[in-house]
Amino acid sequence: MSEIDLVLVNETDNCTIYTLQFEGKSETEFESFFNKFRDDAVYNPDLMRIVAFINKIAENGAFERLFRPEGKMSDSIVALPVISSKLRLYCLRLSDKILILGNGGVKNSRTYNEDDNLRGYVITLQNFEKLLKEGQKKGFVTITEKTIEIKDEDSNASDKESKSSNNKEQ
Numbered sequence: 294m295s296e297i298d299l300v301l302v303n304e305t306d307n308c309t310i311y312t313l314q315f316e317g318k319s320e321t322e323f324e325s326f327f328n329k330f331r332d333d334a335v336y337n338p339d340l341m342r343i344v345a346f347i348n349k350i351a352e353n354g355a356f357e358r359l360f361r362p363e364g365k366m367s368d369s370i371v372a373l374p375v376i377s378s379k380l381r382l383y384c385l386r387l388s389d390k391i392l393i394l395g396n397g398g399v400k401n402s403r404t405y406n407e408d409d410n411l412r413g414y415v416i417t418l419q420n421f422e423k424l425l426k427e428g429q430k431k432g433f434v435t436i437t438e439k440t441i442e443i444k445d446e447d448s449n450a451s452d453k454e455s456k457s458s459n460n461k462e463q
Contacts (some may be wrong), residue, residue, distance in 0.1 A: 297316065299441060307390065308352075308389070308391070310351055311391075311441065322394065326397050333417070339380040346374055359371065365419070369386050381400045382394065382398065383395040383405075388438075391441065393418070397411070397414055398410050
């Protein structure tokens with residue numbers, strides 16, 4: 294996962310919120326979303342509602358009812374807000390206590406699939422979720438009740454090598 298980092302946004306007793314940052318980019322995905330609309334007179338009110346939603350999620354938890362289901366049945370992609378709005382922020386909801394904020398934009402089409410930008414944001418989160426699942430299987434990603442811990446793949450391989458060589462010596 295060296296091309297993409299998981300960045301902590303907020304951690305409370307009830308929810309840990311992360312976002313993604315691509316190598317070589319100065320902004321995280323959520324910062325990019327926020328900065329697109331913060332000075333936009335038309336969409337700023339919707340942006341502020343989304344920020345307020347995120348703050349409530351941090352306080353209370355990432356409960357399923359707070360999100361609009363998106364993506365496929367096999368993934369954890371959701372969108373904010375559930376109220377009427379032209380803005381969509383795509384997220385990866387892993388549990389009531391873990392949320393990963395992605396990017397988003399103005400939804401002018403019936404579905405995100407009809408808009409290249411929105412589809413790209415969803416695909417990014419879908420691919421990241423696949424990487425997380427693969428990392429869990431390989432042992433370098435650990436998802437606890439409210440945290441995601443990622444070890445460097447190379448250090449994990451050397452940890453396994455030293456454990457197996459220690460076992461051989463005994």
